[in-house]
Amino acid sequence: MKWKDWVHVTKLDPDKQLGPGDIDAIAASGTDALMLSGTLNVTKENLLALQKMIAQYDLPLVMEPAGPEAVLMEGIEYVFVPSVLNTTDVQWIVGKHRSWVQQQDGKIPWDMVVPEAYIVLNPASSVGRVTKAVCDLKPAEVAAYTEVADRYFHFPIVYIEYSGTYGAPAVVKAAAEAIDHAILYYGGGINSAEKAAEMGKYADTIVVGNAVYDQGASVLKATVDAVQ
Amino acid sequence: MKWKDWVHVTKLDPDKQLGPGDIDAIAASGTDALMLSGTLNVTKENLLALQKMIAQYDLPLVMEPAGPEAVLMEGIEYVFVPSVLNTTDVQWIVGKHRSWVQQQDGKIPWDMVVPEAYIVLNPASSVGRVTKAVCDLKPAEVAAYTEVADRYFHFPIVYIEYSGTYGAPAVVKAAAEAIDHAILYYGGGINSAEKAAEMGKYADTIVVGNAVYDQGASVLKATVDAVQ
Numbered sequence: 505m506k507w508k509d510w511v512h513v514t515k516l517d518p519d520k521q522l523g524p525g526d527i528d529a530i531a532a533s534g535t536d537a538l539m540l541s542g543t544l545n546v547t548k549e550n551l552l553a554l555q556k557m558i559a560q561y562d563l564p565l566v567m568e569p570a571g572p573e574a575v576l577m578e579g580i581e582y583v584f585v586p587s588v589l590n591t592t593d594v595q596w597i598v599g600k601h602r603s604w605v606q607q608q609d610g611k612i613p614w615d616m617v618v619p620e621a622y623i624v625l626n627p628a629s630s631v632g633r634v635t636k637a638v639c640d641l642k643p644a645e646v647a648a649y650t651e652v653a654d655r656y657f658h659f660p661i662v663y664i665e666y667s668g669t670y671g672a673p674a675v676v677k678a679a680a681e682a683i684d685h686a687i688l689y690y691g692g693g694i695n696s697a698e699k700a701a702e703m704g705k706y707a708d709t710i711v712v713g714n715a716v717y718d719q720g721a722s723v724l725k726a727t728v729d730a731v732q
Numbered sequence: 733m734k735w736k737d738w739v740h741v742t743k744l745d746p747d748k749q750l751g752p753g754d755i756d757a758i759a760a761s762g763t764d765a766l767m768l769s770g771t772l773n774v775t776k777e778n779l780l781a782l783q784k785m786i787a788q789y790d791l792p793l794v795m796e797p798a799g800p801e802a803v804l805m806e807g808i809e810y811v812f813v814p815s816v817l818n819t820t821d822v823q824w825i826v827g828k829h830r831s832w833v834q835q836q837d838g839k840i841p842w843d844m845v846v847p848e849a850y851i852v853l854n855p856a857s858s859v860g861r862v863t864k865a866v867c868d869l870k871p872a873e874v875a876a877y878t879e880v881a882d883r884y885f886h887f888p889i890v891y892i893e894y895s896g897t898y899g900a901p902a903v904v905k906a907a908a909e910a911i912d913h914a915i916l917y918y919g920g921g922i923n924s925a926e927k928a929a930e931m932g933k934y935a936d937t938i939v940v941g942n943a944v945y946d947q948g949a950s951v952l953k954a955t956v957d958a959v960q
Contacts, residue, residue, distance in 0.1 A: 585884065589826050597825050598817050598877075601884055606876035610910075614883045648834035649826075655842045656813065656829055658886040682838075 507564070507582055507618065508660075508687055510536035511704070511731045514724060515568075515691065515713035517541060518550040522557070522717070529721035531561040534728040539584065539711070541568035555579055568620075572604035580616070586663065588622045588635045589649050596635040620661040621653030625675065626692065629667035643678035650682040659686055664707070666692025668714055673702055680706040695719055700727035735792070735810055735846065736888075736915055738764035739932070739959045742952060743796075743919065743941035745769060746778040750785070750945070757949035759789040762956040767812065767939070769796035783807055796848075800832035808844070814891065816850045816863045817877050824863040848889040849881030853903070854920065857895035871906035878910040887914055892935070894920025896942055901930055908934040923947055928955035 514535040516522070530538070538558060540551060551567075558565070559579065568584045588596040605612060623646055624637035632639055641649075646664070653659045662683060664676050670693030680688055690707035694700050695715035704710050710731055715723045742763040744750070758766070768782060779795075786793070787807065796812045816824040833840060851874055852865035860867055869877075874892070881887045890911060892904050898921030908916055918935035922928050923943035932938050938959055943951045 587884075589830075592822055594820055594822055594825060597822060598880060598885075601880045602817075602873070602876045605879045605884075606872060610879075612879075612883070614912075617884070619884050619886075644834060645830070648830045651833045651838075651840075652826060652829045655840070656815075656833075656845070656847050657826075658847075684842075 505536065505564075507537070507566075510564075510709050512700075512728045513537050513539050513566070513689075513709055513711045514716060515539045515541050515711050516554060516558075516716070517713065518547075518554045520717050522554075522721075524557075526716065526721040527557055527561070530716065530724060531558075531563060533721070533724035534732060535563070535712075535724060536709075537564040537566055537581075539566040539568050540580075541570070541713075566618075569604075571600050572607055582618050583616050584618045584620050584661070586620045586622045587659075588624055588631075588637060589653060590623050590638050590641065591635045592638060593636045618661060619657075619659050620663045620689070621649075621657065621659035621686075622663045622665050623649050623653075623679070624665045624667070625671060626666045626669045629669070631665060631667050641675075643672075643675050646675050647678040647682035650679040650686075650688075651684075654683050654686040661689055662686045663689040663691065666690075669693045670695075670699055671703075673706065676703055676706040694727055695723055697726040697730040700730035704731035733764065733792075735765070735794075738792075738937050740928075740956045741765050741767050741794070741917075741937055741939045742944060743767045743769050743939050744782060744786075744944070745941065746775070746782045748945050750782075750949075752785075754944065754949040755785055755789070758944065758952055759786075759791060761949070761952035762960060763791070763940075763952060764937075765792040765794055765809075767794040767796050768808075769798070769941075794846075797832075799828050800835055810846050811844050812846045812848050812889070814848045814850045815887075816852055816859075816865060817881060818851055818866050818869065819863045820866060821864045846889060847885075847887050848891045848917070849877075849885065849887035849914075850891045850893050851877050851881075851907070852893045852895070853899060854894045854897045857897070859893060859895050869903075871900075871903050874903050875906040875910035878907040878914075878916075879912075882911050882914040889917055890914045891917040891919065894918075897921045898923075898927055899931075901934065904931055904934040922955055923951055925954040925958040928958035932959035 627639040690703045691711035855867040918931045919939035
């Protein structure tokens with residue numbers, strides 16, 4: 505199954521704790537892929553620990569680095585590399601990317617790299633604070649960012665990120681209507697079948713993250729069933 | 733002739749004066765296309781005046797807008813839309829683009845739009861000052877920006893812009909070596925066959941602009957002959 509066909513992705517944070525039972529439940533939920541991500545304190549060490557824990561399951565593994573220092577290639581199927589379009593700090597659009605490319609000195613396996621255009625919409629989240637995102641956007645503004653990401657920058661993924669809180673369906677709908685080629689991701693606050701189904705109407709792929717830690721991994725299956 | 737095959741482009745500034753003899757010389761030089769551009773004081777009015785002056789010649793016309801307020805579509809073959817990767821101000825990477833798209837409300841003819849990744853390297857130039865570009869870059873840094881533009885953002889054009897001054901061939905060579913798919917543009921200080929040939933070794937397309945105003949349009953033919 506190619507990444508473009510995924511409808512449900514589970515986002516794991518290497519900085520948070522999961523029990524062995526959680527890992528079983530995640531693997532059994534039917535989620536299409538696991539994404540290793542996290543804004544704060546992502547290190548090579550905790551990434552490796554998490555990778556080891558999930559290695560026995562046959563699920564595509566995506567790495568989503570928070571910065572050039574935490575890009576891990578071995579055992580990873582894809583590297584999803586975000587660029588935050590609605591930041592005020594160029595580092596998060598192109599600066600860290602330039603550093604990473606320079607550091608790697610011609611050795612980046614671009615076939616594995618999937619660029620993501622992030623539109624970050626929760627100012628209180630880690631990603632909102634760290635990236636200094638301008639989150640107070642109307643649906644028409646999010647739609648315009650989406651069209652720029654899709655048609656001007658040719659991002660294969662546009663990612664509406666409400667990290668930690670459930671977003672406005674009208675915003676995700678506006679983004680969906682503005683998109684032509686890209687795959688639309690939605691992430692943030694999905695902790696029930698109802699919310700999964702609602703955002704799944706507009707987004708091609710929904711991402712469930714915090715709910716796994718807050719409510720236990722058993723919540724995953726309901727969100728998978730709602731969109732698959 | 734498709735834009736990707738152009739080797740020589742003449743950049744005209746709607747804010748500067750050309751005589752009728754200059755227009756004849758430009759048209760006779762063999763240049764592949766005319767680009768209407770300019771960082772300061774580009775208005776719909778002076779653009780229209782320039783467009784009218786060159787309308788009788790059978791040359792592809794490209795518009796390169798400095799901002800959302802000066803995008804002109806009629807009689808234009810392509811709109812080359814820059815994004816300045818080495819700026820410190822997000823407006824020049826994605827902000828003005830978002831405003832433009834929102835203003836146009838779904839009416840942008842994306843088939844005509846060719847995105848350009850600018851790397852601005854003359855801090856004293858108008859474009860360098862206006863975009864707050866970080867111009868003090870080593871060849872390896874320019875190469876890294878080029879690779880990001882080409883492989884991450886999928887820009888069809890990477891544009892090394894020394895606007896008004898002749899650049900370092902080593903920098904343009906480094907960019908050329910870092911490129912995989914994109915077409916490499918070089919612009920800045922080309923006012924002789926020698927300089928055209930030198931930058932033409934590395935760049936796919938050279939752009940001649942100020943020389944037309946500073947030395948008269950007769951200088952163009954030598955620069956065309958050097959790369960065609």
